[in-house]
Amino acid sequence: MSALASLASLTSLFAGSQASLTSPDFSEGFDLAWVLGRVGLVLLVVHVILILGALLVWAERRVSAWMQDRLGPNRVGPEGLLQPLADLGKFMFKEDVIPAHVNKAMYVLAPAIALVPAMVTFAVIPFMGHVSDAGERISWQIANLDLGVLYILAVAGLGVYGIALGGWASNSKYSLLGGVRASAQMISYELALGLAVVPVVLLTGTLQLGGIVDSQAQGTWFLFTQPVAFFIFLTASYAETNRLPFDMPESETELVAGYHTEYSSMKFALFFLAEYTNMTVSSALVVTLFLGGWTFFGLENLGPFMGLLIFAVKTLFLLFVYIWVRWTLPRFRYDQLMNLGWGWFLPLALLNIVLTAGQVALDLDWLMFVTPVVAVGLTLLAVRVRQNRDEAKDAAREQALAAGALVHPEAGR
Amino acid sequence: MSLTPSTPAPSSPPPPIRVSRAKVKSVTRTPPTFWERLFLPSILKGLGITFRRMFQKKITMQFPEERWAVQDNYRGAPVLVKDEEGRPKCVACSLCEYVCPPKAIYIVPAELEPGNTVERGPAVFNINMLRCIFCALCEEACPEEAIFMSKEFALWGETRAELIHDKETLYKLGGVRPDPIKKWSNK
Numbered sequence: 001m002s003a004l005a006s007l008a009s010l011t012s013l014f015a016g017s018q019a020s021l022t023s024p025d026f027s028e029g030f031d032l033a034w035v036l037g038r039v040g041l042v043l044l045v046v047h048v049i050l051i052l053g054a055l056l057v058w059a060e061r062r063v064s065a066w067m068q069d070r071l072g073p074n075r076v077g078p079e080g081l082l083q084p085l086a087d088l089g090k091f092m093f094k095e096d097v098i099p100a101h102v103n104k105a106m107y108v109l110a111p112a113i114a115l116v117p118a119m120v121t122f123a124v125i126p127f128m129g130h131v132s133d134a135g136e137r138i139s140w141q142i143a144n145l146d147l148g149v150l151y152i153l154a155v156a157g158l159g160v161y162g163i164a165l166g167g168w169a170s171n172s173k174y175s176l177l178g179g180v181r182a183s184a185q186m187i188s189y190e191l192a193l194g195l196a197v198v199p200v201v202l203l204t205g206t207l208q209l210g211g212i213v214d215s216q217a218q219g220t221w222f223l224f225t226q227p228v229a230f231f232i233f234l235t236a237s238y239a240e241t242n243r244l245p246f247d248m249p250e251s252e253t254e255l256v257a258g259y260h261t262e263y264s265s266m267k268f269a270l271f272f273l274a275e276y277t278n279m280t281v282s283s284a285l286v287v288t289l290f291l292g293g294w295t296f297f298g299l300e301n302l303g304p305f306m307g308l309l310i311f312a313v314k315t316l317f318l319l320f321v322y323i324w325v326r327w328t329l330p331r332f333r334y335d336q337l338m339n340l341g342w343g344w345f346l347p348l349a350l351l352n353i354v355l356t357a358g359q360v361a362l363d364l365d366w367l368m369f370v371t372p373v374v375a376v377g378l379t380l381l382a383v384r385v386r387q388n389r390d391e392a393k394d395a396a397r398e399q400a401l402a403a404g405a406l407v408h409p410e411a412g413r
Numbered sequence: 414m415s416l417t418p419s420t421p422a423p424s425s426p427p428p429p430i431r432v433s434r435a436k437v438k439s440v441t442r443t444p445p446t447f448w449e450r451l452f453l454p455s456i457l458k459g460l461g462i463t464f465r466r467m468f469q470k471k472i473t474m475q476f477p478e479e480r481w482a483v484q485d486n487y488r489g490a491p492v493l494v495k496d497e498e499g500r501p502k503c504v505a506c507s508l509c510e511y512v513c514p515p516k517a518i519y520i521v522p523a524e525l526e527p528g529n530t531v532e533r534g535p536a537v538f539n540i541n542m543l544r545c546i547f548c549a550l551c552e553e554a555c556p557e558e559a560i561f562m563s564k565e566f567a568l569w570g571e572t573r574a575e576l577i578h579d580k581e582t583l584y585k586l587g588g589v590r591p592d593p594i595k596k597w598s599n600k
Binding site: 063065066067068069070071324325327328329380383384386387390391394 | 444445447450451456459460462463464466467468469470471472473475
């Protein structure tokens with residue numbers, strides 16, 4: 001009950017005055033209640049994310065088992081729900097090995113560097129909200145930054161330092177390869193990720209995530225008006241979180257365990273947790289940017305907790321998709337990964353930006369429905385054009401071979 | 414004795430590598446079609462397959478609760494049985510002890526109280542399950558049909574002592590087996 005009561009007090013903190021939604025004006029004295037409320041909220045959100053991360057490990061194991069005709073962990077607690085606790089106990093009591101050949105300071109620091117940006121990102125994501133009397137949707141988040149989208153892109157990019165440093169500090173070849181892969185992958189996909197958000201920002205005219213949610217609730221979800229951007233963002237976020245089919249930094253089959261080969265005990269657990277926290281945050285981000293955030297066609301009018309429920313359901317569904325995709329698709333080869341990032345997503349994202357900018361500049365209502373069709377059509381056309389090019393190349397090689405030229409059989413492939 | 418190494422044989426050119434044309438199988442590579450190049454249709458198809466599999470019957474057997482159904486002639490742990498009225502059948506003749514190839518059985522015979530139709534029984538009957546080889550010779554040797562190979566295959570213990578089954582354990586595992594001979598009532 002006390003937890004509910006504290007939740008209620010948090011609600012009043014949000015809903016009370018307009019001032020509490022933005023930073024307080026400290027010129028009129030230090031507002032202790034505001035600060036304490038904010039700290040309480042941060043603690044609450046941090047714990048929810050951590051517990052969700054632990055539960056995701058359980059979900060991942062259960063879902064993967066179901067997909068493989070197995071049952072998965074179902075012994076500890078009802079349906080194995082307490083398995084995360086057992087795992088935590090195991091991690092706690094395992095020997096915390098720091099190999100002699102590592103760079104100790106960086107080695108110890110890396111797991112924290114991996115985890116913190118993942119958690120800090122959540123600060124600007126509006127996870128619930130209320131509809132004001134004027135019909136305006138006011139989002140609630142920990143920090144209402146005007147530069148929300150930029151903040152997320154900036155902080156999310158820091159996450160790779162944990163992985164790269166962990167790989168480097170481990171002073172082992174597998175770890176180093178994992179770390180290098182992670183940073184190369186991050187550079188390639190950060191671009192596509194950032195560019196995929198640009199059309200959304202163009203259409204809403206704000207970098208504030210609350211404004212983006214509100215704009216979607218007034219119009220339609222950007223999933224429908226920006227399908228190409230949605231697809232690029234979703235795929236790039238898979239690459240950003242180092243999840244299959246893009247788990248090159250970890251790739252068990254080639255690199256043992258990639259960047260965390262040398263880690264054990266809680267340090268390893270932190271890396272693990274960072275991955276799942278990243279998943280949660282990017283799912284929440286996709287929901288906010290493309291799937292209408294905490295709104296669902298007027299259902300959010302029922303109250304702020306309805307908004308929270310809507311947000312949670314959408315985010316959990318995307319998390320399920322993460323797991324679902326992981327246990328369906330095989331890992332990309334490294335050159336395929338780079339080809340996809342630089343050769344497809346980057347140009348497509350740029351094309352999409354040009355189209356959307358044209359739509360915004362022309363400012364015609366019906367263009368809203370034309371842009372996605374044109375974007376998808378141009379994408380298909382690009383696939384077709386590249387197919388023609390490849391086939392022409394193949395034909396030329398066949399001809400050269402028939403003419404007696406010495407051509408390597410794999411040349412041009 | 415000359416220390417000069419023997420001159421190597423004059424090198425002959427290596428035999429030419431012959432590739433029989435008949436054995437070379439050429440693989441025709443069909444270039445991917447437009448549909449295949451999109452990849453998304455096949456990805457969605459794969460996702461559909463994994464999603465459907467989630468709801469199929471699971472093949473996991475949850476061992477302690479569910480067990481394999483063993484064959485009728487399965488030889489599990491040897492056990493001692495009692496008749497319908499709960500009286501032990503073993504008369505401590507020690508034939509099983511004698512026949513046991515790994516010497517896993519240890520019997521101390523004792524005389525039962527006078528007045529019984531059965532005069533002998535085991536005071537101690539131990540089977541060392543760490544030695545037992547599940548050969549069922551004891552079952553075959555027993556003239557009184559008192560020892561049987563059960564279907565019990567999950568034997569475990571935390572100490573070696575736990576795995577020496579004493580008389581009580583053996584009777585508990587064995588339970589009751591109806592006896593047509595009725596040696597306790599008619600001699």
